[in-house]
Amino acid sequence: MNLKFYLKYILVLSVIFGSFYSCSIAKHIPEDERLYTGARLIIKSDSIIKNEDGLRATLESVMGPEPNSKFLGMYPGLYYYYKNQKEHPGFINRWLYKKFGEKPVYQSDVETFDVEDLLLNRLENRGFFYSKASSNVVESGKKASVTYTVNVPKPYRMATFQLDSLPAPIYGAIQTLVESSPFTKGMRFDLNAMKLERLRMDTQLKRKGYYNFDDSFLIFEADTNRYDNKHFDLFLKLKKAVPRKATVPYKIASINIYPNYETSDSLQTEFIRYNEKNYIQKEVFLKPKYLDPFIKLKEGTLYNPDTSRNTARRLSTIGAYKFVNIQYKEIDTLVTDSLGLLEANIYLSPLNKRAFMAELQVVTKSNNFTGPALALTYSNRNVFGGGETYNTTLKVGYEAQVGGEKSLGDSSLEFGLKNELIFPRVIFPFKINDDFFQYSIPKTKTSISVDYLDRTKLYTLLSGTALFGYVWDANRYVTHQINPISVSYTDLVNSTPEFEDILSENPFLRRSFEQQFISGLTYSFTYNELVDTQRTHQKYLNFTLDVAGNSISLFGKEETPNSPKTFLGLEYVQYAKADVDIRYHFNFGKEQTIAARLFAGYGLAYGNSDVVPFVKQYYAGGPYSVRAFRIRSLGPGTYNAVQDTNNTSDNFFDKTGNVRLEANLEYRFPIVSFFKGAIFADAGNIWNTTENPIFDGKDKFSGDFISQLGMGAGVGLRVDIQSFVIRFDLAAPFHDPSLPKGERFNFDVSKPILNFAIGYPF
Structure with a gap:
């Protein structure tokens, strides 16, 4: 049967069911009523109307009421309404009416004279004075519609x-x-x-x-x-x-700041005059020299609401306050004929100094690894009286492989401890003018963390990381983050014979595990319009640059000829890595979105390194990538581990590369209540620019990369509760690059992949 047959079949069914519904609805319409089916508009003009489509849309917006909605010629909402009017409608009919039912709109509900007046009003508001409007009701059986005609003269x-x-x-x-x-x-x-x-x-x-x-x-x-x-x-x-x-304009005569304001307090004993501002508090909660840069108001300047809002926003970013309230008081006794005076009062209500948070997580990771994790965080706000925040987090997690074929290392246990200190200002050897950061003041972030990972029957990994960097918002949409100091060290403290066999078969993998000392710089630029949820068109761009080993190479030593250099006895890594993530959202209708994403990434190993470290390499597949393939199961290139009889290793480690390309397209729509749906298609893969011998040259990036993309499509169900999203995506591949040419296009829905994740994919 061809497509033409199916279309005819659907059309016949639509006519049959449409007639059935129409008949079943018609018998419920009262004898003296007709079902209102809508209105149309005729515009007559003696001159050319510029933007007639816009004028028509404005006029049609007042041509109420809206008729009952139709689907394929039927009135399901109206049908459920009438079914619910029975003496005993039953639970199913009551539920269907609650979700989809509509009260009938009859001809008697249409006030044509009122609509004509509204049409004339909208025309006059747009300069078409002395217009005329008329209406004509068209009756057909138990239905009725209205035709409105407007005669539009030349505008003023x-x-x-x-x-x-x-x-x-x-x-x-x-x-x-x-x-x-x-x-x-x-x-x-x-x-x-x-x-x-x-x-x-x-x-x-x-x-x-x-x-x-x-x-x-x-x-x-x-x-x-x-x-x-x-x-x-x-x-x-x-x-x-x-x-x-x-x-008359108003000038700010004085500025009073209450850094530790409580509504129950009426007595403020401390008064500090700093930088032409009055700081009033019982005891010093936040030192004026640290608080002052956040306040853009100045004595002697004219009132400006933009400056006031900017000050309130900057103060709220400190992280020590739950409320920021700026109030102005007129000084009436000093008002002159040409100038008024204001007193600005800034009330700052602190958060609790100490806080403890327990978070139970469900983690989904590589190769279908899923498991619970418990994170305990202790926070101390305003540690040194300058708005500093100290966080310490202890994390315990267990993961096990679910679904798919079981393999070595099918479970893992992880312990982590992270200490973080955040300063709401720039910590730098030289003073930086605060006026340079008009929108927000950068935060200085420092952290030290230790992680212990035990992968059963494979290895035990102990790693430590230290970061020092800055993050700030240039404006509402642009965020910069730079870490001039980023140091990590990983020690493979235990390795099983099984894992040693894997490393022996893959020299590139062994090399990526040998160089464990990484010292470098990272920078991230983000442009994000997704913060404006009401926008029809939303754009997002993220660029990330990661460079390691350049500075430390100045102090590197070559222990033996032609061997990698070391620093403090540790072999260090040298590489550069750049990512670009572009997203676009088109919002239309009621909670409907078309979301698109493009991602490109490239990593280059040089100098002291032959290969990018394993933890920095790319992989493809999974709930945030090409969802028709499991995590790390796609690529590199056209490689197929099943067909490779020489490779007996667990290919979880092999499926990485230093090049990644990906594209995603998704249509999102509401279903009912907090349940949302999606239809999506993904494409992508990873490659190596230097061939890994274990892949027989199938992993090499070339000009034929488009034919090597893994492609898939599927449907999704999302539970979206106040921006907390639990996501289920079911996808199947329709282009598998690991298959021989000529066999790659095959929409295999017999073995779909179910992805579980938290949050939207992009």
Whole structure:
């Protein structure tokens, strides 16, 4: 049977069921009623209408009410409503009505005269004065619809825009805004544009110190008396009885900061004057010299709400406060004819100094490894009186391989201890001007961590890491993170004979485990529009650079000729690695999103290293990659471990490379309540730029890389509760690069892969 047959089959079924539903619904419609099926709009004009589609959309938005929704010619929501009207509808019908039911919309619910008035109102608001609107009800059996017709004449257009007489000093401020107005000669009369212009002027005036001004004080007046050709003069005025204090700018006369404010406290004993600000507190909670850089308000400057919001946001990033409240008080006795004075009060309510958090996690990792983990964190805020935060975390986790074929090392036990100290300022040998960081002040992060990993029947790994770096927001969307000091050391303290056999078969893998000392620099740039959830188009870009071994190579020593250099007796790594992650979200309809992602990464080993360290190499497959393949089961290149009779090792370790390319496309939609659905397709793979002998040259990156991409598609179910997402994705491959050419395209749905993860994949 071909596609044409299926389409005909679906069409016949639609007609049959549509007729059935229509008949079953028609008998429930009251005798004196007709089901309202909607309205259409006819626009007649004696001139060309610019942006007619936009005008039509505006007019159609008032043509209520909305008719009952249809699906393939049927009214399922209405059907469930009528079924629920029975004396004993039953549990199923009550549930279906609650989820999908709709009350009927009848012809009597349509107020055509009210709609005509709304149509005329919207036309006049857009300059189409003296328009006409009419309606015609079309009846057909037990159904009825309405056709609205509007006759649109030539619109009125602006000839001049000028400012009426106003008191000083606000006249000069508004005159400047009028000169920069987007209003131009010949523009059509548009009430909505005038409302937006009032808001723009109000915002700009507030930034110039007009603390008591409000956009409702402004009024536009149009005069058509001078013209006979549908033109008008537009005048901007102040309404009558506008208070005098709204027409003068305000200056900040004093700034009072309460670093340890509690609403129950009325007595503040300590008063410190620092950098033209008053710090008032019972005892020194946060030292003024550390708090002052976060405050952008200055005595003697004009009031500006942007500066106030910026100050509040900066103070909230310290991490020591749960509430930041900035209030202004007018000093009425000092108000002059041309200037008002304000007192700024900044109330800061601290968080509890000490906190303890226990977190039970479900971890999903490589090769279907799943298991519980318990993390215990102790936090001490404002350790040294400068807003510093100290965190210490103890983590215990157990993982076991679930699903798939069991292999060596099918379980592991992990212990970890991490100590972190965060300074809400720049710790640097030289002083950096705070004005350089207008949006936010960088945080200095330092951490030391130790991890113990016991992989049963394979190895025991002991590793330590030390970091020193900075993170800051350049603006709402851009974040920089740089770690000039990043040192890690890994010691393979125990290795079983089975693991030694694996290393013996793969010299590249052995080499990646031998060089355990990594000292380098990492930098990350992130541009993230996903923070604006209301955007239709959202973009995301992350670039990460990881360079190791350059600085330390200056002190390296060659113990024996032609051997790798060492530092303090440790063989160190040299490599450079760069990643680019690009994402795009298109939001439409009701909670519907098309999400796309591109990822490219490359690692280069040089100098003291022949291969990028194992922990820094790329792998493909899994819940955050190509979901139709298990983690680390895809690639490298066209390699197929099943067909390789010479490789008896556990290929969990082999499936890595120094090149990774990946693309993902996903359609996300709501199902019911907090259940969300997805349909997705993924493509990607990993390669090596230097052939690993164990792969017989099949892992080498070449110009034929597109034909070597692993591809898959599937469906997903997500439980999304207030941004906490539990995700299940079921996927199957339709292009497997490990198969011979000509056999790679095969949508194998017989053995799908189920992915479980926390959070969205991208």
